[in-house]
Amino acid sequence: xxxxxxxxxxxxxxSYRAAGVDxxxxxxxxxxMRSKVxxxxxxxxxxxxxxxxxLFAFDTAKYTKPVLASxxxxxxxxxxxxxxxxxxxxxxxxxxxxxxxxxxxxxxEPLFLQDYIAIGKVVPERVADIVxxxxxxxxxxxxALLGGETAEHPGLxxxxxxDIAATGVGVVDADKILGVERIKPGDQIIALPSSGVHSNxxxxxxxxxxxxxKMRLDQVVADLGNQRTLGEELLTxxxxxxxxxxxxxxxxxxHALAHITGxxxxxxxxxxxxxxVDAVIDRSTWRPQxxxxxxxTIGRVTRPEMERTFNMGVGMIVVVPPSDVDRxxxxxxxxxxxxxxxxxxxxxxxxxxxxxxxxx
Numbered sequence: 001x002x003x004x005x006x007x008x009x010x011x012x013x014x015s016y017r018a019a020g021v022d023x024x025x026x027x028x029x030x031x032x033m034r035s036k037v038x039x040x041x042x043x044x045x046x047x048x049x050x051x052x053x054x055l056f057a058f059d060t061a062k063y064t065k066p067v068l069a070s071x072x073x074x075x076x077x078x079x080x081x082x083x084x085x086x087x088x089x090x091x092x093x094x095x096x097x098x099x100x101x102x103x104x105x106x107x108x109e110p111l112f113l114q115d116y117i118a119i120g121k122v123v124p125e126r127v128a129d130i131v132x133x134x135x136x137x138x139x140x141x142x143x144a145l146l147g148g149e150t151a152e153h154p155g156l157x158x159x160x161x162x163d164i165a166a167t168g169v170g171v172v173d174a175d176k177i178l179g180v181e182r183i184k185p186g187d188q189i190i191a192l193p194s195s196g197v198h199s200n201x202x203x204x205x206x207x208x209x210x211x212x213x214k215m216r217l218d219q220v221v222a223d224l225g226n227q228r229t230l231g232e233e234l235l236t237x238x239x240x241x242x243x244x245x246x247x248x249x250x251x252x253x254x255h256a257l258a259h260i261t262g263x264x265x266x267x268x269x270x271x272x273x274x275x276x277v278d279a280v281i282d283r284s285t286w287r288p289q290x291x292x293x294x295x296x297t298i299g300r301v302t303r304p305e306m307e308r309t310f311n312m313g314v315g316m317i318v319v320v321p322p323s324d325v326d327r328x329x330x331x332x333x334x335x336x337x338x339x340x341x342x343x344x345x346x347x348x349x350x351x352x353x354x355x356x357x358x359x360x
Contacts, residue, residue, distance in 0.1 A: 028124040036128075036135035040145040044111070054146035056112050058171060065174040069108035073098040074165040077202040078234070083160055084217055085231040088126050091164065092133025093140075094199045097238035098261065099168040100141040101316065104242045105257040105272070107178040107249055108170030112146035113138055115166040119150065120157030130164065133237075141242040143168065180274045182255035183345055188325045189269075189281060191342035192332065194315035196291050198238040200262040201309040205234065208299025215298070224290045233291055241316045244335040251331050252324040258317040264307045266352045269317055278348025284356050285342045288313035307354065319345065 037049055046055035060066055075094045082091045092115075100110040115134050117127065127150055138145045148166075157163075197205060209215045209230065217231030224233055241259075248254060256272040269279045292313065296306050306312065318339070320328050325341060332339035 031124075036132045037145050040135050040138040040143070042111075042142075042144045045144050045146065051147075054112065054114060056144065056146055056169075058111055063171065063173045066171050067108075067174050067177065069103050069106055069170045069172060070167060071099050071102040071170075072165065072167040073102065074163065075199050077206060078197075078199050079163060080206065081202065081217065081231060081234045083162070085235060087231075087235055088129040089133045090235050090237045092130050092135070093137040093237035093240070095134055095164055095166050096137025096141055096143075096168075097240045098199050099166050100137075100143060100170075100240060100242045101238075101245075101259045102261075103168055103170035104245045105178065105259050106172060107176050107254075107257075108172040109246055110141050110143035110168055110170045110242055112144040113141075113166050113168040114146055115148035115164060117148070117150045117162055117164050118153050118157065119162035120153060121159035122150065122152045126162075130162070134164075134166070137237075137240060140240045142246075143170075143242075176249075178249075178254060178256050179272055180256070183273055183277060183319055184255070184321070185277055185345055185347050186322060187255055187319050187345040188322055188341055189279060189343035189345065190318040190320060190325065190328055190332075190339050191281075191286065191314045192239075192241060192244075192316040192318065192337055192339050193286070194260070194289075194311045194313055195239045196236040196289055197234065198261070198311055198315060200311070202234075204299070204301065204309055205295055208295050208301060213298040221294065223294055239315050241337075244332055244337055245316065245318070247335065248318065248328050248331045252320055252328045254318060254320055254324075254328070256317075256319040258319075260311040260314050260316060262309070264310055264312060265314060265317070265354065266308055269352045270350065272317075272319070273345065273350060273352070275350040276347065277345050278351045278353055279343060280346055280353045280355060281343035282357065283354055285340055286313055314342070317342075 044057050046057050075091050079091060082088055099113060103110045117130060135145050215230055218229050220227060221230050245257060258269045258272045260268050265281060273279050292310060329339045
């Protein structure tokens with residue numbers, strides 16, 4: 001379960017602390033994060049924080065033929081923004097979103113997540129902020145933060161640098177797995193809004209806005225339409241869709257989901273459609289958030305490049321038969337997500353077509 005890497009050297013000569021690893025600081029970090037981590041525990045969690053492995057006793061009787069699903073991800077170079085801003089309590093939410101929203105795409109309920117933090121110097125409060133964000137995300141996703149590792153890497157990472165990753169595990173009945181085989185011509189494509197850039201494409205964002213555009217993270221940008229700084233805008237946490245999507249799966253006939261991450265709509269929707277259909281998505285049904293306009297304009301990034309890098313305002317796609325469109329949208333709306341019909345599935349050759357007017 002959540003712990004920090006440790007070693008000890010007694011007496012004179014070299015010590016782990018002299019080499020740059022502070023065991024006591026790691027212990028303090030664990031104590032600071034303990035209460036938030038415990039709030040994520042589901043009834044199936046066995047044991048407590050501090051063990052060598054996390055134990056989870058899920059109820060197999062709930063399933064006819066349970067299939068475990070797993071996903072591993074990180075947050076990428078969005079972390080460079082967090083470190084530059086010295087704001088560390090949001091990137092953990094991004095981490096959870098990137099993992100659990102990949103699990104729910106196949107219909108799986110996220111059960112638990114384990115995190116890994118590699119950091120140049122353990123500052124207990126900073127580590128507690130990072131893990132606190134992960135714990136918040138796990139609570140919102142309905143999964144347990146079952147364990148983790150914080151490893152201090154002096155000499156490899158500078159004191160202010162860190163990287164984070166996580167693996168999540170979920171479960172789905174074999175006959176309820178969503179995907180390619182379920183999609184049919186005539187199915188409707190429902191879009192769920194993103195909260196902004198989410199956690200993909202930050203190398204391009206940083207290059208376009210900070211390097212080429214010479215913009216500052218602490219500046220307020222009028223074009224964004226709010227009073228937040230550029231850095232605050234870029235640190236907007238990724239939306240966690242897991243619980244609303246699981247609810248819709250229970251309430252409606254859902255054929256497929258697509259989590260819109262790196263590769264944008266074309267690169268992710270294509271992963272869940274067959275070779276005999278196309279997904280036609282109408283760009284005119286929504287307007288991307290101003291941050292995308294800013295990146296495209298300041299960085300002189302072409303529309304095709306934007307669309308294959310960013311989510312462009314859509315964080316999740318839900319494919320349902322026409323008979324369940326209204327019910328699905330109402331379910332998302334009831335959970336605070338303003339869903340809309342953005343396209344349809346037609347006979348084709350396995351392509352995703354972005355158009356500016358939906359065909360009649």
